[in-house]
Amino acid sequence: MLKVSGLTVNYGATSALKNVDFYAYQGEIVGLAGPNGAGKTTLLETIAGFLKPREGEIHLLDRRIDGLSVLQRRMMGMVLVPQEGNVFPDMTVRENLDVGAILSHKDIRERLIDETYQLFPILHKRATQFAVTLSGGEQRMLALGIGLVSNASILLIDEPSTGLAPKMVTRLFETLDAIKESTGKTIVLSEQNIGVTEIADRVFGIEAGEIRFCENTENLDSEAVRDLYLGK
């Protein structure tokens, strides 16, 4: 479904990604694990179309997409939930979700928003509140909500658990798992929370811009993951 090969991305003279290979099959949850500054955000933003790779190719549904615009990739069903700046601050929660579902027909939009409200009842309660006045955790949920109402078939989510209470993190992972099971969406998730190994089908370890390992979670050596999180 999604296939990244030989990807190299530079910021000016320094390279943030070096010859990265990465893939996700339809209906999978794929984790992207790595310490701060490893290149997780860089990889997701490049896949979404905000950064131009220096070398390498990105394929989505057997089509080469690294030359396409963000909008064209969106039309192919790909949506990114960024790590930061992921809500419209001076719009209400409801308006944020409306805009998130802007490509869908009105009836479908209502349904998608209802479903999101069921997943995050707090958003329903705060529907008329401006996003900028939400707590950090609530904003995260809204950001995720915007991603979910988009009706995308592949979701790229950049560190969704940051700033959430441990209990919420567990719930969030369960929710993502349930979404995958019920909708068959593909979810790529960058995470520093070890809990990601519970729901992911496969985990890629990234460090200093290079992929260090790629393992199905059944045979994942949790020592290796821990080492990576602690940055050794």
Next chain:
Amino acid sequence: MNLDAGITGIIMGGVLSLPVLGIAVIYGMTGITNFAVGTIGVFCTFMTWHFLSQGALLGILVGLAASFGIGYVIQWFLLTPISEKGGDSTLFFIVTMCLGMVFTGFTRVLFPRPDISLLLPRMGTVSIMGVTTSGLKIFAFFFALSALGLIRLSERHTSVGKSWRATSQNLKLAKIVGINTARVFALASATGCMLAFVGAVFWAALYNVNLMSGWNLTFLGFIIAVVGGIGNIWGGMLSALVMGMVMSYSGHILGGMWQSVVLYCIVILVLIIAPRGILGSERSL
């Protein structure tokens, strides 16, 4: 207080608020300070004047279409590509000044006349508190007010308005959710140029316009917008009315030569006291 000067001031302010609104719409959306807005408006006013002999409506429609088209095209093919490549405000200053020069030049080449005055229907006369003024002036004033109200309403309540607000608040996320932000930018630029054109048409009908009027309109528009809080539409309107009054009264009391001295001193004073404008900027410069 002289009521006559007061009414003149309010109407002047109302007419001026149109290019101010145009500048505010463009800046609020794209973050670009477009110094060509006034000259484009005046260029299109000369077009209206050219077609006026074949009917006022046709003339105005031609001008509206031209200003919309020019605004759209310069944003789509020039300004958006520059900002995608990371253009900064100095670059935009230079590029839009050049554009302004280009349209001043076009005006000179296509319409070799020093100045024009549009003969629009006067719409009778209206009497307010003993002062008689032409219906056209009142129309100009209410047109400006309703343009502002309409923009604000559609921003709040239509889905196009929502995508406009989304784009101005978070460009990256707007792209992610699938808004065609390049088109939103182009439409904002087109709307802004159209508003400047309408302002220039009223100006040409009430007073007159010449080759330099476009620049005057731009600078006055920018100064008024900054005083009101650039990007802040209500602030722009309020500031336009206040400035209209200032110009009218200072002209009336001290004579026309003092107008600009008084006006610009007040501008400097306001900006020392409130650097983000009287109602605050919705987007910092």
